[in-house]
Protein backbone atom coordinates (compact mmCIF):
# COMPACT_ATOMS: atom_id res chain seq x y z
CA UNK A 1 0.00 0.00 0.00
CA UNK A 2 1.27 3.46 -0.82
CA UNK A 3 2.31 5.88 1.85
CA UNK A 4 -0.26 8.49 0.85
CA UNK A 5 -3.66 7.26 1.88
CA UNK A 6 -5.65 9.00 -0.84
CA UNK A 7 -6.49 6.05 -3.07
CA UNK A 8 -9.97 4.80 -3.50
CA UNK A 9 -10.74 1.13 -3.94
CA UNK A 10 -12.03 0.38 -7.41
CA UNK A 11 -13.39 -2.99 -8.45
CA UNK A 12 -11.37 -4.42 -11.33
CA UNK A 13 -14.26 -4.94 -13.67
CA UNK A 14 -12.87 -3.62 -16.94
CA UNK A 15 -9.67 -5.58 -17.32
CA UNK A 16 -9.79 -9.28 -18.12
CA UNK A 17 -7.98 -11.11 -15.32
CA UNK A 18 -5.12 -12.57 -17.40
CA UNK A 19 -4.38 -9.25 -19.03
CA UNK A 20 -4.71 -7.47 -15.71
CA UNK A 21 -2.13 -9.82 -14.26
CA UNK A 22 0.19 -9.25 -17.18
CA UNK A 23 0.16 -5.50 -17.00
CA UNK A 24 0.18 -5.32 -13.25
CA UNK A 25 -3.23 -3.75 -12.84
CA UNK A 26 -4.10 -3.66 -9.19
CA UNK A 27 -7.29 -3.19 -7.26
CA UNK A 28 -6.10 -0.02 -5.60
CA UNK A 29 -5.69 1.74 -8.95
CA UNK A 30 -8.10 4.54 -9.57
CA UNK A 31 -8.99 6.15 -12.87
CA UNK A 32 -7.31 9.41 -13.81
CA UNK A 33 -8.77 12.51 -12.36
CA UNK A 34 -10.40 14.86 -14.86
CA UNK A 35 -9.04 17.79 -12.83
CA UNK A 36 -6.58 20.17 -14.48
CA UNK A 37 -3.03 19.44 -13.30
CA UNK A 38 -2.12 23.05 -12.53
CA UNK A 39 -4.29 24.32 -9.68
CA UNK A 40 -6.23 27.37 -10.74
CA UNK A 41 -5.45 30.48 -8.77
CA UNK A 42 -8.37 30.94 -6.34
CA UNK A 43 -8.02 34.75 -6.23
CA UNK A 44 -8.65 35.21 -9.95
CA UNK A 45 -12.17 36.08 -11.03
CA UNK A 46 -13.85 33.20 -12.86
CA UNK A 47 -13.80 34.94 -16.25
CA UNK A 48 -10.00 35.32 -15.97
CA UNK A 49 -9.39 31.72 -15.10
CA UNK A 50 -9.64 30.40 -18.65
CA UNK A 51 -7.25 33.10 -19.87
CA UNK A 52 -4.85 32.38 -17.01
CA UNK A 53 -5.02 28.65 -17.75
CA UNK A 54 -4.18 29.32 -21.38
CA UNK A 55 -1.13 31.26 -20.35
CA UNK A 56 0.05 28.40 -18.13
CA UNK A 57 -0.51 25.68 -20.69
CA UNK A 58 1.16 26.11 -24.05
CA UNK A 59 -1.75 25.68 -26.44
CA UNK A 60 -1.58 22.44 -28.41
CA UNK A 61 -2.54 22.46 -32.08
CA UNK A 62 -5.97 20.93 -31.90
CA UNK A 63 -8.71 20.20 -29.43
CA UNK A 64 -9.96 16.84 -28.18
CA UNK A 65 -13.06 17.29 -30.38
CA UNK A 66 -12.06 14.70 -33.03
CA UNK A 67 -11.47 12.20 -30.22
CA UNK A 68 -14.89 13.01 -28.77
CA UNK A 69 -16.50 12.47 -32.17
CA UNK A 70 -14.66 9.18 -32.59
CA UNK A 71 -15.92 8.05 -29.19
CA UNK A 72 -19.49 9.03 -30.02
CA UNK A 73 -19.41 6.99 -33.24
CA UNK A 74 -17.53 3.89 -32.11
CA UNK A 75 -18.01 3.79 -28.35
CA UNK A 76 -21.37 5.53 -27.80
CA UNK A 77 -22.10 3.69 -24.55
CA UNK A 78 -18.75 4.40 -22.97
CA UNK A 79 -18.67 7.22 -20.44
CA UNK A 80 -16.01 9.93 -20.42
CA UNK A 81 -14.80 8.45 -17.16
CA UNK A 82 -14.27 5.04 -18.75
CA UNK A 83 -12.60 6.54 -21.81
CA UNK A 84 -10.20 8.43 -19.55
CA UNK A 85 -9.43 5.34 -17.49
CA UNK A 86 -6.09 3.91 -18.64
CA UNK A 87 -7.13 0.40 -17.64
CA UNK A 88 -10.23 0.65 -19.82
CA UNK A 89 -8.03 1.79 -22.68
CA UNK A 90 -5.74 -1.22 -22.19
CA UNK A 91 -8.58 -3.72 -21.80
CA UNK A 92 -10.19 -2.44 -25.00
CA UNK A 93 -7.14 -2.35 -27.23
CA UNK A 94 -7.63 -3.35 -30.85
CA UNK A 95 -5.82 -6.68 -31.09
CA UNK A 96 -6.61 -8.13 -34.53
CA UNK A 97 -7.04 -7.11 -38.14
CA UNK A 98 -10.69 -8.15 -38.04
CA UNK A 99 -11.27 -5.76 -35.14
CA UNK A 100 -9.35 -3.09 -37.00
CA UNK A 101 -11.59 -3.47 -40.05
CA UNK A 102 -14.40 -1.97 -38.04
CA UNK A 103 -12.50 1.32 -38.07
CA UNK A 104 -10.29 1.27 -41.18
CA UNK A 105 -10.54 0.06 -44.75
CA UNK A 106 -7.45 -2.14 -44.83
CA UNK A 107 -5.12 -2.15 -47.82
CA UNK A 108 -4.03 -5.49 -49.38
CA UNK A 109 -0.56 -5.01 -47.80
CA UNK A 110 -2.18 -4.59 -44.41
CA UNK A 111 -4.51 -7.55 -44.90
CA UNK A 112 -1.64 -9.80 -45.95
CA UNK A 113 0.21 -9.06 -42.72
CA UNK A 114 -2.13 -11.39 -40.81
CA UNK A 115 0.39 -14.18 -41.22
CA UNK A 116 3.24 -12.25 -39.59
CA UNK A 117 1.10 -11.48 -36.60
CA UNK A 118 1.14 -15.19 -35.69
CA UNK A 119 4.90 -15.25 -35.32
CA UNK A 120 6.12 -11.72 -34.86
CA UNK A 121 5.21 -8.56 -33.05
CA UNK A 122 1.49 -8.69 -32.22
CA UNK A 123 -0.99 -5.97 -33.10
CA UNK A 124 -2.28 -3.72 -30.34
CA UNK A 125 -3.56 -0.16 -30.53
CA UNK A 126 -5.32 1.73 -27.75
CA UNK A 127 -8.70 3.21 -28.71
CA UNK A 128 -7.22 6.62 -27.91
CA UNK A 129 -4.35 6.23 -30.39
CA UNK A 130 -6.68 4.73 -32.98
CA UNK A 131 -8.84 7.83 -32.68
CA UNK A 132 -5.88 9.86 -33.97
CA UNK A 133 -5.61 7.94 -37.21
CA UNK A 134 -9.13 6.95 -38.19
CA UNK A 135 -10.34 8.77 -41.30
CA UNK A 136 -6.83 9.92 -42.29
CA UNK A 137 -6.03 7.53 -45.17
CA UNK A 138 -3.66 4.63 -45.63
CA UNK A 139 -0.48 6.72 -45.96
CA UNK A 140 -1.12 8.67 -42.78
CA UNK A 141 2.11 8.57 -40.73
CA UNK A 142 0.59 7.47 -37.41
CA UNK A 143 -1.26 4.63 -39.15
CA UNK A 144 1.97 3.34 -40.67
CA UNK A 145 3.65 3.23 -37.25
CA UNK A 146 1.08 0.87 -35.70
CA UNK A 147 -0.79 -0.97 -38.47
CA UNK A 148 1.26 -3.92 -39.81
CA UNK A 149 1.97 -4.50 -43.49
CA UNK A 150 3.29 -7.58 -45.26
CA UNK A 151 6.76 -5.96 -45.65
CA UNK A 152 7.41 -6.83 -42.00
CA UNK A 153 7.61 -10.43 -43.12
CA UNK A 154 10.41 -9.82 -45.63
CA UNK A 155 13.92 -9.87 -44.20
CA UNK A 156 16.52 -7.98 -46.23
CA UNK A 157 20.31 -8.55 -46.22
CA UNK A 158 21.92 -6.94 -43.19
CA UNK A 159 18.79 -7.22 -41.05
CA UNK A 160 18.56 -9.30 -37.88
CA UNK A 161 16.10 -10.04 -35.10
CA UNK A 162 18.58 -8.73 -32.54
CA UNK A 163 20.71 -6.24 -34.51
CA UNK A 164 22.14 -4.61 -31.39
CA UNK A 165 23.38 -7.92 -29.99
CA UNK A 166 21.53 -7.42 -26.72
CA UNK A 167 21.19 -11.14 -26.07
CA UNK A 168 24.98 -11.44 -25.93
CA UNK A 169 25.23 -8.66 -23.38
CA UNK A 170 22.67 -10.03 -20.97
CA UNK A 171 24.24 -11.33 -17.74
CA UNK A 172 20.85 -12.34 -16.28
CA UNK A 173 17.47 -12.65 -18.03
CA UNK A 174 15.91 -9.28 -18.73
CA UNK A 175 19.04 -7.21 -18.06
CA UNK A 176 21.36 -5.79 -20.73
CA UNK A 177 24.77 -4.57 -19.51
CA UNK A 178 26.52 -2.87 -22.42
CA UNK A 179 28.09 0.27 -20.97
CA UNK A 180 30.18 -0.03 -17.77
CA UNK A 181 28.12 2.29 -15.59
CA UNK A 182 24.54 1.60 -16.68
CA UNK A 183 22.12 -1.22 -17.38
CA UNK A 184 18.96 -1.67 -19.36
CA UNK A 185 16.36 -3.40 -17.20
CA UNK A 186 13.54 -5.06 -19.16
CA UNK A 187 10.68 -5.00 -16.68
CA UNK A 188 8.05 -6.74 -18.83
CA UNK A 189 7.38 -7.35 -22.52
CA UNK A 190 3.99 -5.63 -22.62
CA UNK A 191 3.16 -2.32 -24.36
CA UNK A 192 -0.23 -0.70 -24.69
CA UNK A 193 0.42 -0.10 -28.41
CA UNK A 194 3.02 -1.88 -30.49
CA UNK A 195 5.22 0.15 -32.83
CA UNK A 196 5.85 -1.79 -36.04
CA UNK A 197 9.50 -0.67 -36.13
CA UNK A 198 10.26 -1.75 -32.55
CA UNK A 199 13.91 -2.67 -32.01
CA UNK A 200 12.87 -5.27 -29.44
CA UNK A 201 10.13 -6.86 -31.50
CA UNK A 202 11.88 -10.19 -30.85
CA UNK A 203 10.92 -9.76 -27.18
CA UNK A 204 7.96 -7.45 -26.77
CA UNK A 205 4.40 -8.64 -26.93
CA UNK A 206 5.22 -12.34 -26.79
CA UNK A 207 3.98 -12.78 -23.23
CA UNK A 208 7.18 -14.38 -21.99
CA UNK A 209 8.74 -11.59 -19.95
CA UNK A 210 6.45 -10.97 -16.98
CA UNK A 211 6.69 -8.86 -13.90
CA UNK A 212 7.93 -11.90 -12.06
CA UNK A 213 9.46 -11.09 -8.69
CA UNK A 214 11.95 -13.98 -8.81
CA UNK A 215 13.32 -12.80 -12.17
CA UNK A 216 13.37 -9.20 -10.99
CA UNK A 217 15.17 -10.16 -7.75
CA UNK A 218 17.84 -11.88 -9.87
CA UNK A 219 18.32 -8.72 -11.88
CA UNK A 220 18.36 -6.61 -8.70
CA UNK A 221 20.98 -8.95 -7.22
CA UNK A 222 23.18 -8.44 -10.26
CA UNK A 223 22.88 -4.65 -9.93
CA UNK A 224 23.54 -4.89 -6.19
CA UNK A 225 26.77 -6.82 -6.63
CA UNK A 226 28.03 -4.63 -9.52
CA UNK A 227 29.04 -1.32 -7.89
CA UNK A 228 30.02 0.29 -11.19
CA UNK A 229 26.32 0.55 -12.12
CA UNK A 230 25.16 4.07 -11.29
CA UNK A 231 22.31 4.40 -13.80
CA UNK A 232 19.42 1.99 -14.38
CA UNK A 233 17.12 2.40 -17.38
CA UNK A 234 13.78 0.66 -16.90
CA UNK A 235 12.37 -0.36 -20.22
CA UNK A 236 10.62 -3.28 -21.78
CA UNK A 237 7.94 -3.34 -23.05
CA UNK A 238 6.61 -0.26 -21.37
CA UNK A 239 7.19 0.02 -17.60
CA UNK A 240 4.36 2.54 -17.23
CA UNK A 241 1.85 -0.17 -18.14
CA UNK A 242 2.60 -1.62 -14.71
CA UNK A 243 0.26 -0.66 -11.91
CA UNK A 244 1.44 1.93 -9.42
CA UNK A 245 2.13 -0.57 -6.63
CA UNK A 246 4.36 -2.80 -8.73
CA UNK A 247 6.28 0.11 -10.15
CA UNK A 248 6.64 1.57 -6.67
CA UNK A 249 7.96 -1.78 -5.40
CA UNK A 250 10.61 -1.94 -8.14
CA UNK A 251 11.67 1.68 -7.76
CA UNK A 252 11.91 1.26 -3.98
CA UNK A 253 14.12 -1.83 -4.38
CA UNK A 254 16.39 0.04 -6.78
CA UNK A 255 16.56 3.06 -4.50
CA UNK A 256 17.79 0.79 -1.70
CA UNK A 257 20.95 0.08 -3.72
CA UNK A 258 23.41 2.75 -2.65
CA UNK A 259 25.46 2.96 -5.86
CA UNK A 260 22.39 3.46 -8.10
CA UNK A 261 22.45 7.21 -8.51
CA UNK A 262 19.78 7.74 -11.13
CA UNK A 263 16.85 5.75 -12.48
CA UNK A 264 15.42 6.35 -15.92
CA UNK A 265 12.16 5.11 -17.33
CA UNK A 266 11.71 4.62 -21.08
CA UNK A 267 8.08 4.91 -22.14
CA UNK A 268 5.75 5.68 -25.03
CA UNK A 269 2.76 6.02 -22.72
CA UNK A 270 2.38 9.83 -22.95
CA UNK A 271 1.96 9.44 -26.73
CA UNK A 272 -0.25 6.34 -26.93
CA UNK A 273 -1.94 6.19 -23.52
CA UNK A 274 -1.72 9.62 -21.90
CA UNK A 275 -4.56 8.66 -19.54
CA UNK A 276 -1.98 6.58 -17.64
CA UNK A 277 -0.26 9.71 -16.31
CA UNK A 278 -2.52 10.16 -13.33
CA UNK A 279 -1.96 12.44 -10.34
CA UNK A 280 -1.56 9.26 -8.25
CA UNK A 281 1.18 7.95 -10.53
CA UNK A 282 3.20 11.16 -10.49
CA UNK A 283 2.83 11.44 -6.71
CA UNK A 284 4.37 8.00 -6.41
CA UNK A 285 7.12 8.68 -8.98
CA UNK A 286 8.29 11.86 -7.32
CA UNK A 287 9.22 9.87 -4.23
CA UNK A 288 11.98 8.16 -6.20
CA UNK A 289 14.03 11.10 -7.41
CA UNK A 290 16.43 11.54 -9.10
CA UNK A 291 14.20 9.97 -11.72
CA UNK A 292 14.32 10.83 -15.42
CA UNK A 293 12.14 9.79 -18.31
CA UNK A 294 12.87 9.06 -21.94
CA UNK A 295 9.64 9.52 -23.83
CA UNK A 296 9.06 8.19 -27.29
CA UNK A 297 7.38 10.66 -29.64
CA UNK A 298 7.48 10.05 -33.38
CA UNK A 299 5.33 12.66 -35.07
CA UNK A 300 3.86 16.09 -34.25
CA UNK A 301 0.32 14.69 -34.52
CA UNK A 302 1.00 12.72 -31.33
CA UNK A 303 1.28 16.04 -29.48
CA UNK A 304 -2.41 16.26 -28.60
CA UNK A 305 -3.91 18.17 -25.68
CA UNK A 306 -3.97 14.85 -23.78
CA UNK A 307 -0.24 14.32 -24.41
CA UNK A 308 0.50 17.91 -23.41
CA UNK A 309 -1.32 17.38 -20.14
CA UNK A 310 0.46 14.09 -19.45
CA UNK A 311 3.88 15.67 -20.00
CA UNK A 312 2.94 18.66 -17.92
CA UNK A 313 2.06 16.41 -15.00
CA UNK A 314 5.39 14.61 -15.26
CA UNK A 315 7.35 17.84 -15.61
CA UNK A 316 5.49 19.39 -12.68
CA UNK A 317 6.61 16.38 -10.62
CA UNK A 318 10.19 17.48 -11.29
CA UNK A 319 10.96 14.66 -13.72
CA UNK A 320 13.38 15.74 -16.47
CA UNK A 321 11.85 14.61 -19.76
CA UNK A 322 13.70 13.75 -22.96
CA UNK A 323 12.34 12.37 -26.19
CA UNK A 324 13.83 9.61 -28.28
CA UNK A 325 12.57 9.66 -31.85
CA UNK A 326 13.22 7.06 -34.51
CA UNK A 327 13.74 8.46 -38.00
CA UNK A 328 11.15 6.73 -40.20
CA UNK A 329 10.69 6.75 -43.95
CA UNK A 330 7.72 8.88 -45.06
CA UNK A 331 6.62 9.27 -41.47
CA UNK A 332 8.87 11.93 -39.98
CA UNK A 333 11.76 12.17 -42.47
CA UNK A 334 11.47 15.82 -43.43
CA UNK A 335 12.88 18.96 -41.87
CA UNK A 336 9.38 20.46 -41.61
CA UNK A 337 7.88 17.48 -39.77
CA UNK A 338 10.84 17.15 -37.44
CA UNK A 339 10.91 20.89 -36.74
CA UNK A 340 7.21 20.77 -35.92
CA UNK A 341 7.78 17.82 -33.61
CA UNK A 342 10.74 19.30 -31.71
CA UNK A 343 8.92 22.60 -31.27
CA UNK A 344 5.94 20.80 -29.78
CA UNK A 345 8.22 18.78 -27.54
CA UNK A 346 9.86 21.87 -26.10
CA UNK A 347 6.46 23.40 -25.43
CA UNK A 348 5.56 20.16 -23.67
CA UNK A 349 8.75 20.63 -21.60
CA UNK A 350 10.33 17.60 -23.24
CA UNK A 351 13.90 18.02 -24.48
CA UNK A 352 14.48 16.36 -27.88
CA UNK A 353 17.23 13.97 -26.82
CA UNK A 354 18.07 11.41 -29.52
CA UNK A 355 17.10 11.05 -33.15
CA UNK A 356 17.78 7.40 -33.93
CA UNK A 357 18.63 6.00 -37.29
CA UNK A 358 16.16 3.09 -37.57
CA UNK A 359 17.84 -0.15 -36.47
CA UNK A 360 18.12 -2.87 -39.14
CA UNK A 361 15.67 -5.24 -37.47
CA UNK A 362 14.18 -7.98 -39.61
CA UNK A 363 11.47 -6.61 -41.90
CA UNK A 364 12.29 -2.93 -41.34
CA UNK A 365 13.46 -1.92 -44.85
CA UNK A 366 10.25 0.01 -45.54
CA UNK A 367 10.89 2.13 -42.44
CA UNK A 368 14.56 2.91 -42.96
CA UNK A 369 15.88 6.07 -44.62
CA UNK A 370 19.34 6.82 -45.99
CA UNK A 371 21.64 8.25 -43.30
CA UNK A 372 21.98 11.35 -45.49
CA UNK A 373 18.32 12.10 -44.71
CA UNK A 374 19.06 12.28 -40.99
CA UNK A 375 22.04 14.57 -41.61
CA UNK A 376 19.87 16.77 -43.83
CA UNK A 377 17.35 17.09 -40.99
CA UNK A 378 20.02 18.05 -38.46
CA UNK A 379 21.41 20.55 -40.98
CA UNK A 380 17.89 21.95 -41.39
CA UNK A 381 17.49 22.41 -37.63
CA UNK A 382 20.91 23.65 -36.52
CA UNK A 383 20.92 27.44 -36.62
CA UNK A 384 17.27 27.59 -37.65
CA UNK A 385 15.84 26.83 -34.22
CA UNK A 386 16.88 26.85 -30.55
CA UNK A 387 19.80 24.60 -29.69
CA UNK A 388 17.59 22.94 -27.06
CA UNK A 389 15.33 21.72 -29.86
CA UNK A 390 18.06 19.79 -31.67
CA UNK A 391 18.42 16.11 -30.81
CA UNK A 392 21.66 14.17 -31.19
CA UNK A 393 21.42 12.04 -34.31
CA UNK A 394 22.81 8.56 -33.60
CA UNK A 395 23.25 5.14 -35.08
CA UNK A 396 23.08 2.36 -32.52
CA UNK A 397 25.94 0.31 -33.90
CA UNK A 398 24.87 -3.15 -35.08
CA UNK A 399 26.49 -5.90 -33.03
CA UNK A 400 26.43 -3.97 -29.76
CA UNK A 401 28.85 -1.10 -30.41
CA UNK A 402 26.63 1.44 -28.69
CA UNK A 403 25.38 4.81 -29.90
CA UNK A 404 27.56 6.64 -32.39
CA UNK A 405 26.70 10.32 -32.97
CA UNK A 406 26.52 11.69 -36.50
CA UNK A 407 26.85 15.35 -37.43
CA UNK A 408 26.89 17.27 -40.68
CA UNK A 409 30.44 18.34 -41.36
CA UNK A 410 30.77 21.99 -40.36
CA UNK A 411 34.57 21.83 -40.23
CA UNK A 412 35.92 22.21 -43.76
CA UNK A 413 39.59 21.73 -42.95
CA UNK A 414 42.62 23.85 -42.06
CA UNK A 415 44.55 26.66 -43.73
CA UNK A 416 47.79 27.01 -41.75
CA UNK A 417 46.78 27.82 -38.19
CA UNK A 418 43.27 28.74 -39.31
CA UNK A 419 40.40 26.32 -38.97
CA UNK A 420 37.97 26.66 -41.89
CA UNK A 421 34.38 26.42 -40.70
CA UNK A 422 31.02 26.60 -42.41
CA UNK A 423 28.02 28.05 -40.58
CA UNK A 424 24.36 27.04 -40.87
CA UNK A 425 23.88 29.38 -43.86
CA UNK A 426 26.78 27.79 -45.75
CA UNK A 427 29.04 30.82 -45.19
CA UNK A 428 32.73 30.21 -44.56
CA UNK A 429 34.55 31.47 -41.46
CA UNK A 430 38.10 31.13 -40.15
CA UNK A 431 39.01 30.47 -36.55
CA UNK A 432 42.57 31.03 -35.24
CA UNK A 433 43.18 27.62 -33.70
CA UNK A 434 45.86 27.15 -31.08
CA UNK A 435 48.38 24.66 -32.36
CA UNK A 436 49.26 21.91 -29.88
Ligand code: SF4
Nearest residue numbers: 191194195198237268
Ligand atom coordinates in the same frame (compact mmCIF):
# COMPACT_ATOMS: atom_id res chain seq x y z
S1 SF4 B 1 6.56 1.36 -27.06
FE1 SF4 B 1 8.77 0.95 -27.24
S2 SF4 B 1 9.01 -1.19 -26.59
FE2 SF4 B 1 6.82 -0.88 -27.05
S3 SF4 B 1 6.56 -1.46 -29.16
FE3 SF4 B 1 6.95 0.74 -29.18
S4 SF4 B 1 9.17 0.92 -29.45
FE4 SF4 B 1 8.77 -1.21 -28.82
